[in-house]
Amino acid sequence: MKDLLKQNVATIVTKNINTAPIFRKHKIDFSCHGDMLLSKACEEQNVNLKQIVKELNAVNDNIYYLKDYNSWELDFLIDFLVNIHHDYKEENILFLREYGEKVTKIYGKEYKELKKVNVLIQEITEYILEHMRNEENTIFPYIKKLIVAKNKNHIPDTKNSPLNEPIDSLEDDHEKVGYAFKQISKLTNNYFLPRDACISYKILYLKLQQFEEELYKHIHIENNILFPKAKKLERSFYKV
Known part of the structure; x- marks a missing residue:
């Protein structure tokens, strides 16, 4: 270091x-x-x-x-994000949406922070799902086309640099979801459990904490590895 x-x-x-x-x-x-x-x-x-x-x-x-994501080939990195991270995020954010509602209905009056936490969970669930659909249907296939073009020494028509704007939008999504989880962490005092917390309460906090950790790792891989390398690859086709 x-x-x-x-x-x-x-x-x-x-x-x-x-x-x-x-x-x-x-x-x-x-x-x-x-x-x-x-x-x-x-x-x-x-x-x-x-x-x-x-x-x-x-x-x-x-x-x-x-775990050395920076050394992976881009197409393999994309497959990893879709098949491992996206599957995990979809399954667990849907669980959190349902479980957050359940726990809040039972304990929301006693623990006021639960209501605010649940509102944030409900707000970001569809946001996260739509974000992943967008990546899988547009950005990721386009990056893979660039990889194929490079491997075949083919020059695609990329002079308008279609990656810049959509990647900016995806990074904005990351910012919003990341901020929501910072709010959740703050509301829960870094997922600190009340002394008399029941098993349902404990499960909710544990799953939220695990999801937050995986979320930040996912955002890091995209923001700091995949997207910069994809932009660099795209630029390589129209360097003068």
């Missing part, structure tokens, strides 16, 4: 995914706001810079291939 102070947060995590838990622990957003230098990110979150550098330098540099 060399020259950490010269790198932005996204670059650090992209180079070594093993650093992600450290940033999550310190509430530093490497997914949607990874363009900040480490020093700036620490300043905003009131994190001791020397301490986090020490923690990052202690991270294992040996990255397990199945």
Whole structure:
């Protein structure tokens, strides 16, 4: 982990995914706001810079291939996002939508934060599902066409750079959903359970916390690995 102070947060995590838990622990957003230098990110979150550098330098540099997303071919990365991440997100956000309603009806009067949490879950569910459909039906197939064109030394008509605008829109989606989960985390005091919480309450918080972690990993892979590489690939077809 060399020259950490010269790198932005996204670059650090992209180079070594093993650093992600450290940033999550310190509430530093490497997914949607990874363009900040480490020093700036620490300043905003009131994190001791020397301490986090020490923690990052202690991270294992040996990255397990199945987590080294930055080394994967783009088409394989897309298949992984669709077949693993999208399936997980669809199954679990639908579960959270149903379970959030159930738990809120039972305990909403006693725990006021549950009502606000449930409203956020209901609001983002269709948003997330539509976002994934958009990726699977438009952006991902287009990126795969670029990959095929490159492999066949074929030059597609991409002078209008159709990736820029839709990717900006997808990144806006990431920002909105990420913000919603920050609100959920705040409302639940980082998923801290009341002493007398029943099993249903515990399941809801556990599933929300797991979903948030997977969500940020998914956003990181797209914002900081897939999208920049796809844009670079597209630009390569019309360099003068």
